Amino acid sequence: RVGAIGQWFARRIEGRVVKRSAAGVLNTPSMRASFEKFFPRSEIPRNFVIPNGFEFAAEGPPPPADGPIRIVHAGEIYTGRSLVPVLRAPQRLQVRHPDRPIRVVTYGDLPVVELNRIREQELEPWLEVRPRIPFAELFAELQRAHLLLAVVGEHMPYSTPYKVYDYMAAGRPILGIAPRGAGLFLLLSVRGGGLRIE
Numbered sequence: 001r002v003g004a005i006g007q008w009f010a011r012r013i014e015g016r017v018v019k020r021s022a023a024g025v026l027n028t029p030s031m032r033a034s035f036e037k038f039f040p041r042s043e044i045p046r047n048f049v050i051p052n053g054f055e056f057a058a059e060g061p062p063p064p065a066d067g068p069i070r071i072v073h074a075g076e077i078y079t080g081r082s083l084v085p086v087l088r089a090p091q092r093l094q095v096r097h098p099d100r101p102i103r104v105v106t107y108g109d110l111p112v113v114e115l116n117r118i119r120e121q122e123l124e125p126w127l128e129v130r131p132r133i134p135f136a137e138l139f140a141e142l143q144r145a146h147l148l149l150a151v152v153g154e155h156m157p158y159s160t161p162y163k164v165y166d167y168m169a170a171g172r173p174i175l176g177i178a179p180r181g182a183g184l185f186l187l188l189s190v191r192g193g194g195l196r197i198e
Contacts, residue, residue: 018042025050028183030158051187052165059171060143066100071175072145073106074138074163077114081153084114086177087123094126101126104149107141108132142170152178160184168193 018024018039024047026032032049036042063070071090077083083104090102105128110118118124133141142148148167152159157179164184167174174194176184188194 015039015041022046023048027052028158028160028186030181030183030186034158052160052162060140063144063146063172069100069102069146070144071102071104071147071149072142073104073149073151074142074166075108075161077106077108077110077151078153079111079155081151082114082117083110083127083151084117084121084123086149086151086175087118087126088121090126091123103128105130105141105145107138139166139170142167142172145170145172148172148174150174150176150178150184152176152182152184154179157182160187 019041024032024035024042026035026047026049028051029049032047036044036047069090071086073083083106086104090104094101104126107130109131110129118127132138148170150161150164150167152161160183164174164176164187168191171193174188176182176188176194176196178184178196178198180198185196188196
């Protein structure tokens, strides 16, 4: 974590870089608004929004109609984000639907703090942590999932995780969990195929 002195220096260095730059390129309109608020001296006409994109892949087979329902999350769970609220849902649903258990599968390490939270609430039976795998293998897993999970924290609501574009290319439904007004919600509302939960 960067201390107050480090942040003071970082702001000045960033300010000089922004002032000398020919243009600013940001992924979402809300990211541009946040950037211009943080750097009020940046010239607004030089700041451009160019969204990320994705290529449509060949449609994969549908996920299994029986057995466990797989919710897949790709990547890290950073500070300010948690899988705990997501894991509570399958815990409750198992009572009503014992024949279709729900598993949350995440590819990538979980921070120790997050693992401890999950253990304290006895939610481990609904979670499977898998190591990172090459993108081609991961993409096949995304296509086999019943639901894909994207979580945005309070500290960067303007940002859309890059994995969401891979999710859209996989063609599976997306569950987006984020603060109100998050850039992720705008993307899912425009693109469709996703459920948004504040």
